[in-house]
Amino acid sequence: MDKLVITKSPPLSGSVTISGAKNAALPLLISSLLADSTCSFQNVPALRDISTTLLLLKDFGASINQVDKNHVEIDASSLNSVTASYDLVRTMRASILVLGPLLAKHGKANVSLPGGCAIGARPVNLHLAGLEKMGAKIEVDEGYIRAEVDGRLKGARIFMDIVSVGATENLMMAATLADGDTILENAAREPEIVDLANCLNSMGAKVSGAGTDSVKITGVKNLQGCDYSVLPDRIETGTFLVAAAVSGGSVRCENAEPSTLDAVISKLEQAGAKITIGEDWIELDMQGKLPKAVNLKTAPHPGFPTDMQAQFMTLNAVAQGSGVITETIFENRFMHVPELQRMGAEIELEGNSALSKGNSKLKGAQVMATDLRASASLVIAGLVAEGDTIVNRIYHLDRGYEAIEHKLGGLGANIKRVKE
Ligand SMILES: CC(=O)N[C@H]1[C@@H](OP(=O)(O)OP(=O)(O)OC[C@H]2O[C@@H](n3ccc(=O)[nH]c3=O)[C@H](O)[C@@H]2O)O[C@H](CO)[C@@H](O)[C@@H]1O
Numbered sequence: 089m090d091k092l093v094i095t096k097s098p099p100l101s102g103s104v105t106i107s108g109a110k111n112a113a114l115p116l117l118i119s120s121l122l123a124d125s126t127c128s129f130q131n132v133p134a135l136r137d138i139s140t141t142l143l144l145l146k147d148f149g150a151s152i153n154q155v156d157k158n159h160v161e162i163d164a165s166s167l168n169s170v171t172a173s174y175d176l177v178r179t180m181r182a183s184i185l186v187l188g189p190l191l192a193k194h195g196k197a198n199v200s201l202p203g204g205c206a207i208g209a210r211p212v213n214l215h216l217a218g219l220e221k222m223g224a225k226i227e228v229d230e231g232y233i234r235a236e237v238d239g240r241l242k243g244a245r246i247f248m249d250i251v252s253v254g255a256t257e258n259l260m261m262a263a264t265l266a267d268g269d270t271i272l273e274n275a276a277r278e279p280e281i282v283d284l285a286n287c288l289n290s291m292g293a294k295v296s297g298a299g300t301d302s303v304k305i306t307g308v309k310n311l312q313g314c315d316y317s318v319l320p321d322r323i324e325t326g327t328f329l330v331a332a333a334v335s336g337g338s339v340r341c342e343n344a345e346p347s348t349l350d351a352v353i354s355k356l357e358q359a360g361a362k363i364t365i366g367e368d369w370i371e372l373d374m375q376g377k378l379p380k381a382v383n384l385k386t387a388p389h390p391g392f393p394t395d396m397q398a399q400f401m402t403l404n405a406v407a408q409g410s411g412v413i414t415e416t417i418f419e420n421r422f423m424h425v426p427e428l429q430r431m432g433a434e435i436e437l438e439g440n441s442a443l444s445k446g447n448s449k450l451k452g453a454q455v456m457a458t459d460l461r462a463s464a465s466l467v468i469a470g471l472v473a474e475g476d477t478i479v480n481r482i483y484h485l486d487r488g489y490e491a492i493e494h495k496l497g498g499l500g501a502n503i504k505r506v507k508e
C-alpha cells in the first residue's frame with residue numbers, strides 16, 4: 089500500500105485549485121439511476137470513491153463514458169441488475185445511496201449492508217424506515233438489504249429523529265419518482281444536499297426547500313438526463329486553509345465556494361488568520377504568526393463540520409494556548425489523537441472531548457491513517473514536525489483528496505508518495 093513521506097516544510101505559499109466535492113459527487117453520480125437518458129457530470133473529482141461508484145453503476149449495467157479525468161457521462165436508462173455486492177459496498181459506505189433510486193425506478197434493490205468503519209457504527213435505520221413509510225417492504229438477509237415495492241413508492245411525511253445527510257439524500261432521490269408528495273422533516277441542510285436537489289430539478293424533479301430542515305418533493309413519472317457541474321469541495325478547501333494556518337503561511341484556494349465554509353472560516357479567524365474572500369476563491373494569510381487554539385463543537389450544517397474536526401485537532405496541538413474540541417456526530421472519531429500523540433502532541437481525551445494544551449513541538453514518526461480526515465490531520469502535522477513523517481495506509485486519503493501530494497507540493501510542501 090502507498091505511503092506519504094512528509095519532511096518539515098516551509099510555510100505554505102501560493103494558490104491551489106479545489107476539486108469537486110466528493111460528498112456531492114457521490115449522490116449526484118448515483119442519481120443518474122433515476123434518469124431515462126444520459127447524465128453528464130463535470131468537475132467530478134478523480135478519487136477512489138468515484139471509481140468505486142462508477143464500478144457499482146457499471147455492475148448494474150449502466151454505460152459509463154469517462155470523457156476526461158473530471159468529466160463523466162452515465163447512461164443508466166436500462167439496467168440488468170439491482171444488486172450492489174458486498175465487495176464494492178464494503179469499501180464505500182455511500183453505496184447505500186443506490187437503495188432509494190433503484191427502488192423508485194425499478195421497484196427492487198438488494199444492497200449489501202455497509203460495514204462499520206473507523207469513525208463509528210453508522211447505522212442505516214433512518215434510510216430503511218423512511219423507505220418503508222413510502223411503501224417498501226424491506227428485510228435484511230445474509231448481510232443484504234432486500235427491498236421491494238408493489239408498483240410505485242408512495243409519497244409520505246417522514247420525520248427523522250437524527251439529522252442525517254445520507255438518509256436525506258436517499259429519501260429525496262426515492263421521492264422524486266414516487267406517487268404524490270413527500271415531506272422530509274428534520275432534514276440535513278448540508279450544501280451537498282442543495283447540490284443534489286438542484287441536479288434532480290435539472291432532470292425534471294420537483295424538489296423545494298433543500299438547504300432548510302423541511303424538504304418537499306412532488307413525485308413525477310420520469311426524469312431525464314442532465315448536464316451538471318459538481319459543487320467545489322468545502323472540506324478539501326478547509327483542509328488546505330488549515331494546512332496553511334498550521335504552517336504559518338499564505339494560501340489562496342481557487343475554484344472554491346466560500347458560502348459553504350462559514351463555520352470553518354469563523355474558527356480560522358478566531359485562530360488569528362487573515363481571511364479574504366472573493367466570489368470563487370478564499371485566501372488565508374497567517375502573516376507569519378502561530379495560530380491561537382480554538383474551542384469548537386461539531387454539529388450538522390450550518391454548524392462546524394465533523395469532517396474538519398481532525399484537521400483542527402492538529403491546529404490546536406501546535407497552536408498557542410489550550411483548546412477543547414467536542415465531537416457530537418460520530419462516537420469514535422478521535423482515532424487521529426493517539427497518532428498525533430505519538431508525534432508529541434499534548435492532547436487529553438475525555439469522553440467526546442479532546443483538550444489540547446497547545447505549543448506542542450511535533451516530531452516526525454511513522455503513523456497510521458485510520459480514516460480519511462484523520463489521514464489529512466497527520467499530513468498537516470507532518471508539514472511542521474521535525475524530521476520525516478511517514479503516513480502509512482493512505483488508501484483512505486485517496487478516497488477523498490485528489491492528488492494531495494501534487495497540490496501540497498505546489499504550495500512548497502516537502503511531500504512524496506512512495507509506492508510499495
Ligand atoms: C458521503 C458523505 O456525504 N459522507 C458524509 C455524510 O455521511 P453520512 O451520510 O453517512 O452521515 P449521517 O449524516 O447519516 O450521520 C450523522 C449521524 O446520524 C447517525 N445515523 C445516520 C443514519 C441512520 O440511518 N441512522 C443514524 O443513527 C450516524 O451514525 C451519525 O451519528 O455526512 C457525515 C456527517 O456530516 C459526514 O461526516 C460524511 O463525510
Ligand SMILES: C=C(OP(=O)(O)O)C(=O)O
Nearest residue numbers: 111181182395460461488
Ligand atoms: C466520513 C467521510 O466520508 P464517508 O461518509 O464517505 O465515509 C468524510 O468524507 O470525511
